[in-house]
Amino acid sequence: MSTAIDLTIYNSLTGEKEKFEPIHAGKVGMYVCGPTLYSEPHMGNMRTFINFDLIYRYLLKLGLQVKYVRNITDAGHITNSAGEAVDSIGKVAKLEQVQSLEIVYKYNTKFQELQRIYNLLSPTIEPTATAHIQEQIEHIEQIIANGFGYVVNGSVYFDVRAYSEQFEYGILSGRKVDELAEETRALHAQEEKRFFADFALWKKANPDDMQIWRSPWGDGNPGWHIECTAMSTKYLGAQFDIHGGGMDLKFPHHEDEIAQNCGSLGCNPARYWMHANMLNVNGQKMSKSLGNYFLPKEIVEGTTTIFDKPYSPAVIRFCMMQAHYRSTLDLSADSLNAAEKGFTRLGDALLLLPTITASETSSMDVSALVQSFYKAMNDDFNAPMLIAALFEGVKYINALAENKATISATDLAVLTAEFHSFIGDVLGLHIAKATSDDALNATMELVLAMRKKAREEKDWTTSDQIRDKLQAAGIVVKDGKDGASWSVK
C-alpha cells in the first residue's frame, strides 16, 4: 500500500514532532528500557511495553526492517532518595532468602508469560545486564580515559562538571546543572562524589552484596545507567534511531545515558527519544511505592479488588490504544466496559467481512478510508485516530451487510486486507472467531434447529427454555433477521 515512509515522531529531545528519517534507509534501530526483575511488572509497566509494541508493529507495517532491543535489568545498583546505592534485586533476594538469580528467573518467567498474554511481539533481542558486565566496564574505562569519570575508593563516578564543559548535561530533561544544585534536596552518603550531580558508573562491593563482579577498580557492581549504554552500543551501534522508555525514566536515567554515550563515544545514542506516558489510578501515577497498582494478570483473571469482573487482554489493549501513548490514561471500570463493547463492535464487523458480496462499484471511497488509517498512525502513532477511522469502516461494513451500500471486488479485497492488518498486526488485537470445536458446533446446530422448529410452531415455552438454559451455560443466542446465531460468553 503506502510505500513511502511519511512518518512523524514526537521527539522528546526537541519537544517537537519531526519527520522520521532512519539513519540507514529502510532500517530502524530501536532500544527500549525494559523491566527490572525484582517484582512482577504491574499494569503501568505493561502500558509502556504495550505502547512500544504498537510502535514496533507499525514500523514493521511500514515495511521497515526493525531491530528492536529491549533490555532486561537483572543487576545494577540504583541510588535511592537518601543517596545510598541499592541493589533492588539483591534486596528482594535477601528478603526471600534466595539467590539473586532465582529472583530474576522467577520474575522473568512471569514477564515472558505476560508478553504472551498481552500479545506483545518479541523484541529482536532481549539482552541482560549481567551478560554484559565486560562491555559496561569497557565503557566506563573509555569515559575515564576521556576525562569524564573518576575513581574514588573502588567506585567510579561520572564527572558532570567536566562533562558540562564540552556537552550539555540536561539536554533531554531541560535541567540546568547550576539550578540542579539549589533544587536538589540534601543528600547523604555522597561524600565520595566531587559534585552533587555526579552519578555512579561502578559501585564498590558491600560485604553483604549477593552479586559481585571483578573490575579494574576492584570487586563491585555496575551503576544503574551504564547497562543501557553498553547494550545499546553493542547491538545498535554508537548512534541509532529510536530510544524509548517510560516518561519517568527521562531523568535521571535517560539523561545519564546520553551523558555516558557522549562521554564515551562522543554522540547522543539516539536521534529520536520517545517517552510513553504513565498509567494513572484515580488521577495518580500507578506505582509500587504508592501501592495503587494492580497486576496485569489480576485484571485478566478478575482477581483485583478494583474491578468486579475480568477483562480480556485484547479489551485492555484496545482500551489503552484509545488513548495516545503520550497522554496519561486512567483505567477504570467505566472505560474498560466501554472499551469492551466498542471492541466487540469492531470485531463483529471484521468477522462480517467474508460474508460481503462485491458489486460493480463502491459507494464509499475505500482508498481514502484506508489512507486515513495510515495518516493517523503516521502522525506520531495516533492510535485513537486510527480507531476512529476504523469505526468509519465499521459503519460501512455494517451498511454493506444490510445491502445499503456497495463495494467493488478490488475495494473489498483491499478493505479486508487492511482491516485485518491494522486490527491484528498493528493494534495487536486478536479477534476471536467462532469456536473451532466441531463437537460443539454440531451440537449447537442441532439445538438451534430444534428451537427453530419450536418457534415455527409458536411453542414459545420450549423456545425460551432453550435460550435461557443455554444462557445459563454461558452460550448466548441472538435472534437475527436470517435466523439465530450463538456465541460463547
Place this chain on the structure above:
RNA sequence: GGUCUCGUGGCCGAGCGGUUAGGCACCGGUCUGCAAAACCGUCUACUCCGGUUCGAAUCCGGACGAGACCUCCA
C-alpha cells in the same frame, strides 16, 4: 521551592486557528412472539478572565485546579 505537562459534553478520550473525531452511556427508531443482541439516528463540549485575529477548544498573558519529574519507578 525549581522544571515541565495538562484542564474537552454523563464517562473515556482525539483534535491544537475556520470542517461531525471516535467509543461507551442516555434518548428515539428499525428488527422482534417477548426479550436480548444487532443496526441506524439524535444529543453537541472545550476551567475561568483578558488579549491577538475576519475567525480560537486550538495562539499569547493571567487566575484557579490537577498531575509528573527534581537521583526508587515503565
